[in-house]
Amino acid sequence: MEKEKNELEKGLLFLGLSEKEAGVYIALLELGRAKVSEISRKAGMNRTTGYDILDSLVSKGLVRISGKEPKQEYATESPDKLLALLNNELKEKQENIRKATELVPQLKSMQKMQDRPHVKFYEGTEGLKQVYEDTLTSKETIRAYATVEYMHDALGSYFPAYYKRRTGKGIAIRTIMPNTPESAERASHDKEEARESALIPPEKFAFYPEINVYDNKVMIASWREKLGIIIESAEIADAMKKIFELAWAEAKRLDAHGAGETGLTPARAAP
Numbered sequence: 001m002e003k004e005k006n007e008l009e010k011g012l013l014f015l016g017l018s019e020k021e022a023g024v025y026i027a028l029l030e031l032g033r034a035k036v037s038e039i040s041r042k043a044g045m046n047r048t049t050g051y052d053i054l055d056s057l058v059s060k061g062l063v064r065i066s067g068k069e070p071k072q073e074y075a076t077e078s079p080d081k082l083l084a085l086l087n088n089e090l091k092e093k094q095e096n097i098r099k100a101t102e103l104v105p106q107l108k109s110m111q112k113m114q115d116r117p118h119v120k121f122y123e124g125t126e127g128l129k130q131v132y133e134d135t136l137t138s139k140e141t142i143r144a145y146a147t148v149e150y151m152h153d154a155l156g157s158y159f160p161a162y163y164k165r166r167t168g169k170g171i172a173i174r175t176i177m178p179n180t181p182e183s184a185e186r187a188s189h190d191k192e193e194a195r196e197s198a199l200i201p202p203e204k205f206a207f208y209p210e211i212n213v214y215d216n217k218v219m220i221a222s223w224r225e226k227l228g229i230i231i232e233s234a235e236i237a238d239a240m241k242k243i244f245e246l247a248w249a250e251a252k253r254l255d256a257h258g259a260g261e262t263g264l265t266p267a268r269a270a271p
Contacts, residue, residue: 015082016089020045024053025062025076033066033075060085117233124226129158131219131228136166138214142173143244146210149182150223167194176244176251178202198251213240 005026012022020043027042028034034042040050054074057063061081066073122130132155135142152159166173172194177183179199187197212219216234221227231237 015086020049020053021057024050025057028063028074028076033073035071035073039074117231117236119232120230122228122230125155127228128155128221128223128226131221131230132158132162134217134230135212135214135219136162136169136171138171140214142171143213143241143248144173144175144211145207145244145247146175146177147180147183147207148177148186149180150208151210151221152182154223154226163189163193167192170194172196174198174244174248176200176247178206179255198248198255200251200254211240213237213244 008026009019009022012025013019017025023043023045024039027039031038031042036050036054037047039054040047043050043053045053054063058065058074061084062077063074064077066075122128174196176198177187177200180202183197183199187195187199189195190197208222208224210219210221210223212221214237216232216237218231218233218237218240220229220231222229
């Protein structure tokens with residue numbers, strides 16, 4: 001008999017009843033009809049817990065109450081109610097699946113929107129400073145295309161302190177620059193400013209805006225338009241980094257090969 005009860009309890013646990021619910025339900029099956037004190041005693045629990053478990057079984061439709069306190073008694077409903085309980089739960093799960101099927105495409109659409117690149121625009125001199133301030137958050141070496149004279153013409157008083165702050169934060173930079181006197185002079189400070197420069201022929205590769213690539217961001221400073229742009233996109237930043245590496249290899253070759261043509265001393269990589 002005890003073995004049969006254990007198997008019955010395991011079956012009820014498998015159907016979703018808790019251990020205490022299964023114990024009370026079996027005790028009540030054996031008693032037929034009983035008060036809470038008798039049921040609790042037979043199930044091996046205190047009266048307060050017995051009330052709580054019986055209330056749970058009543059809410060599930062497995063137990064009914066007859067009479068009123070102090071003569072209130074409990075009795076089990078037909079075991080067929082177990083099947084009804086499971087069928088109701090199955091219907092709820094099916095309804096949840098139906099709702100989830102409708103909801104998932106909307107959630108995916110929202111996720112795609114969140115994954116889209118974030119583009120921020122900054123205008124004027126102060127806006128240009130803001131985009132440079134963001135580069136000071138970089139957790140890796142910045143990759144940059146720059147023309148020093150345009151930078152200094154637009155924000156001359158800003159950059160001396162910026163170079164020191166960037167270096168102080170331990171943020172290195174690799175820069176491709178047209179081989180102009182201003183760029184060559186700046187490159188002469190590469191070691192102290194944590195920079196590695198590649199100087200390229202200005203007559204072929206002059207460019208006005210500055211582009212910085214770092215972390216998952218691409219920063220563009222348009223000096224003529226007084227416009228700063230930050231594109232935050234891991235995919236775009238990764239592509240721009242790969243393009244930079246291609247350009248860097250050629251820029252270093254041109255730096256070493258073409259310095260004599262401009263009459264300028266080529267910058268050397270900071271050790």
